[in-house]
Amino acid sequence: MRTARFQKAVTPMRPHGSHRFDVFGPKIGRRLTLFGREALQLWLRMEADPQVVTYCERPMRISGRSRAADFWVETNVGEHLYLVARLPPGPSAGQGACPCPALEAWGRARSIALRVISPDDLNDSETLCQNRLTMLQYVAARPLATVAEFRTTILSACEGELSLAVLERQFEQIDPAVVRTTAFSLILQDRLACPTIASQPLGPRSQLVKR
Numbered sequence: 001m002r003t004a005r006f007q008k009a010v011t012p013m014r015p016h017g018s019h020r021f022d023v024f025g026p027k028i029g030r031r032l033t034l035f036g037r038e039a040l041q042l043w044l045r046m047e048a049d050p051q052v053v054t055y056c057e058r059p060m061r062i063s064g065r066s067r068a069a070d071f072w073v074e075t076n077v078g079e080h081l082y083l084v085a086r087l088p089p090g091p092s093a094g095q096g097a098c099p100c101p102a103l104e105a106w107g108r109a110r111s112i113a114l115r116v117i118s119p120d121d122l123n124d125s126e127t128l129c130q131n132r133l134t135m136l137q138y139v140a141a142r143p144l145a146t147v148a149e150f151r152t153t154i155l156s157a158c159e160g161e162l163s164l165a166v167l168e169r170q171f172e173q174i175d176p177a178v179v180r181t182t183a184f185s186l187i188l189q190d191r192l193a194c195p196t197i198a199s200q201p202l203g204p205r206s207q208l209v210k211r
Helices: 037-047 101-109 126-141 144-148 151-157 164-170 176-188
Strands: 020-025 030-035 052-057 071-075 078-084 112-117 207-210
Touching: 020 037, 020 126, 030 037, 030 052, 037 052, 037 071, 037 078, 037 126, 078 101, 101 112, 126 176, 144 176, 151 164, 151 176, 164 176, 164 207
Parallel strands: 078 112
Antiparallel strands: 020 030, 052 071, 071 078
16 A cells, blocks of 8 residues: 555644544544634545545645645545635635645646635535534444445345334344444445435434445
8 A cells, every 4th residue: 555645734733713623534544633614524525535545634834824734635536735715705715716826836746736625615514514423433433344244235235225223123133333333334435325414413214225
């Protein structure tokens, strides 16, 4: 396996007025600290995106600025540097305007695409964010090997839409927490869908269907 270009944050400093979130990232196998709601939403999206292979929070400082880039991300098709725009409201803020041309040039020289994100685009519902956090907590609590052997069987059981409670009853010989963790890992891999994941809290009545 190729070593990730960035592996730890360059600074632990919390920007003034931002909330602190201490989380565990299953994809990178370590704890990380995030500052601000935007960083939390970006992190949740990366952990829920099957195209994302690995990532690093605050991987580098922006030249000539006191802030750090928000994330470096490696996907199946390349590398990206994510920067949440902190610009005055206006047309440029919503059009991905690059606030740091030198950083963009640095990225081009290394085949790293700069992605400037408007805060307005980080608008996932509170329910979706909480459901993703719930799934990641289950996945982080159990080694992948514990659930890997059940994935194919549970995926097949979801050919027709059924609830999480019914799925757990069908596999009553298995620890319900393992069944639930397996289902959640399949949702995060985009192999199972939960139609109400953005509108209703995950629970026994949540419906699951194979993609």
